[in-house]
Structures are given as C-alpha cells and as structure tokens.
Amino acid sequence: MLILECPCCGITAEETEFHGGGEAHLKRFGPDSEDKDFENYLFMRENPKGVHFERWRHNNGCGKWFHAARCTMTLEVFGTYSAQTYEPPKALCDAISAKRPGWSWGAFS
Amino acid sequence: MSNLVSALDKATDSSGIAVIEEMGLQGMITLRGDLSAESVKIASTSVTGVEMPAQNMANHAGASGICWMSTDELLILCPYDGVADTLAKMHKLLGDTHSLAVDVSDARACLRVSGPNAREVMAKLAPVDLAPEGFSVGMFRRTRLAQVAAAFWIVDAQTFQIVCFRSNAQYVFDVLNVAAQSGSEVGFFK
Numbered sequence: 001m002l003i004l005e006c007p008c009c010g011i012t013a014e015e016t017e018f019h020g021g022g023e024a025h026l027k028r029f030g031p032d033s034e035d036k037d038f039e040n041y042l043f044m045r046e047n048p049k050g051v052h053f054e055r056w057r058h059n060n061g062c063g064k065w066f067h068a069a070r071c072t073m074t075l076e077v078f079g080t081y082s083a084q085t086y087e088p089p090k091a092l093c094d095a096i097s098a099k100r101p102g103w104s105w106g107a108f109s
Numbered sequence: 110m111s112n113l114v115s116a117l118d119k120a121t122d123s124s125g126i127a128v129i130e131e132m133g134l135q136g137m138i139t140l141r142g143d144l145s146a147e148s149v150k151i152a153s154t155s156v157t158g159v160e161m162p163a164q165n166m167a168n169h170a171g172a173s174g175i176c177w178m179s180t181d182e183l184l185i186l187c188p189y190d191g192v193a194d195t196l197a198k199m200h201k202l203l204g205d206t207h208s209l210a211v212d213v214s215d216a217r218a219c220l221r222v223s224g225p226n227a228r229e230v231m232a233k234l235a236p237v238d239l240a241p242e243g244f245s246v247g248m249f250r251r252t253r254l255a256q257v258a259a260a261f262w263i264v265d266a267q268t269f270q271i272v273c274f275r276s277n278a279q280y281v282f283d284v285l286n287v288a289a290q291s292g293s294e295v296g297f298f299k
Contacts, residue, residue: 008180009165014236017252060253062179 004056007080008064021055024067025086025106049073051096051103053088056080069096113189116218116278125289126226129282132219134189135172137272138196141182142208152202152210153183156195167249167262176249176260176272184260184272189214218278222285223268228298231261231269233288241298255284 002015011017023045029037046052052072057065067085069078069092078099079092088108096103103109117131142149150161153175159168160175167176169186176184187195192212199210222230232239234254244250244263251260257280259273273281 011165011250013252016236060258061251062182064179 002068002070002075002077004068004077005080006058006061006064007066007082008058009062011058011061013058013061017058017060019057019059021057021065024053024055025088025108046106048105051078051100051105053105053108055083071100116275117282120282122282122286122289125286125291126294127222127224127230127285127289129285129289130221130223131278131282132221132270135214135217135219136187136189136192136195137212137214137217138185138187138192138199138210139178139182139213140185140199140208140210142203142206144181144183146206146208148203148206149183149208152199152208153185155202156198157185157187162247162249165249166247168247169262169264176262178251178260185210216275217272218275218281220271220273220278220281220285221264221268222271222289225267226289226294227267227269229295230285230289232297233295234284235259235261239298254281257281 003012004015004018005012026041029041050071050073053067053069055065056068065083066080067083068080069088070076078096081089081092093108113134115131115133119131119133121130140153154161157173157175159170159173162168162175162177164177168174172186172188174186178184192214196210196212203210228239235252237250237252238244246263249260249262253259257273257277259271259281261269261271264270271281
C-alpha cells in the first residue's frame, strides 16, 4: 500500500483516499499531428521496473491532482509534487538518484 | 410550502456502543475562490462570526462555521432558515471577485456520532489517524467513510460531526451502525 502526501492540502494518507491517474508528463498530440505521434500519445506507456512517475488525484480529500514518483518494485514513494509542471523538480530527481543511481524514465534521469 | 425534511428526518440509533443520529436541516454554502482574497475572507467571516480557519481546520460557533475544504474551497455553515439571506449577503460582499457561492444545504446531510466510543467507531471506517493527539478539536478532515466520501470534525471529546452527500446519508447511517454494533469495542484509544 502506498502512503502519499498531497502537495496541495498537505494531508498524508494511504492510497484508498486517492485515485491513480496513469502515467505522468504525457505530451498530447491531437488533430493535425502525425499518426505516429498520436499513436504514441494514446497507447505507448512506460512500464518500468523501478522508478516511475504517475499522476494521482486526492479524490476523497481536497480533490486536486498532483504528481508522484515511486518505485514499482518496492512501492517506495520518493515524493509528490505539483501538477502544474512539465517535469519533476530537481531536488526530487537528486533524491531519487541518491537511492537509485543511474535511473532513467522517459526523458528524465 | 412543502414540508422540508432532511435526508433521514433525524433518524437516531442508540442501540450500539455509540449514538448515531442524523442532525436534521443544516444550512451549507460552498464558496470557491482565492482564499487569500480580502473579499472572500470578509464574505465568509462576517456572515458566520468566526475567524478564517487555517489549512485543514474549521471554526465553529453553534450552527455557523467555516470549514477549510481545499486550497480554493470553503464550506460555510449557517442556520438552515437563513441560507438565502446569508447567500445574498455573501454575493454582495464578494462583488465582482472571481468566486462562486452556492447553496448546497439540500445536497448534503449531517450526521453525528457521540459517546465514549465515538472515536473508535470513526476510526473503523476512515483511513485517518484518529488518535487523540493526531486528530483534535478544531481539525477538519475530508476523507472517506467505508466506500463514500465524507468530511468530519470533532465537536467535543465524545462527539464527531459528519457531512456527506445526501444520497449517501442512508449508507453512512447504516455503516456507522454496523461499526457501532454492541459488543464491538476495540479499546484501542483507551
């Protein structure tokens, strides 16, 4: 079971108070984009063993979306951060590097 | 005028280890906006007569109060009869501030759990640290009770007040009764 801290309201709760929203930092390709880009956007997902970035919503609490970084293997939560960003904060990436040297995920490492 | 009744019409069950009661009609106004805006603060504090609560807290005075719901939402409590007046007053005070104030009294239900085991009954249903030092008077928590969303706070050491959706009122009442059935004391907080 994951224990997440909502960065919006500051509540720390277990995962049943939240709802997972899938992979984080997807870039949308809509009408007029290349078929390949659209296919990637719609269907292609990371499936890592280890560091993973996800969107979560505090749906039984303040109702806000946020991002979380966690390990898919140990379920360790590295941290949560605002939804209003295109990339994980540097401090969080550094903290992950300290625990999982050499990690990479999508365009981040 | 039709006869106004609350979701469960003040149903009470005291057969278990805590008394579960539906509170009857309670005026509730949802206010969304920038909580740091002066007009939002004035609109909420002047109609309730209580201070602006801090994050995850609530201030109450009788049937009136302000509950912190999220970074851009407050729940204003007021007497049911006065909702229309209160709302009109708030709209006037909010002026053209970007905000939304709506009467949600009939969309919600209020329940109370009271007795020496009230804390225990709540702890069985909500994924919240309800140890006395972890959750105390003045705190306000939006969470779930078994399978439905609910919010609650402590009125006094032996009383919890719950706000849930009106359509979930019967479920919450029933699930509280199951959690409070006689002989089901755990004794964890003693």
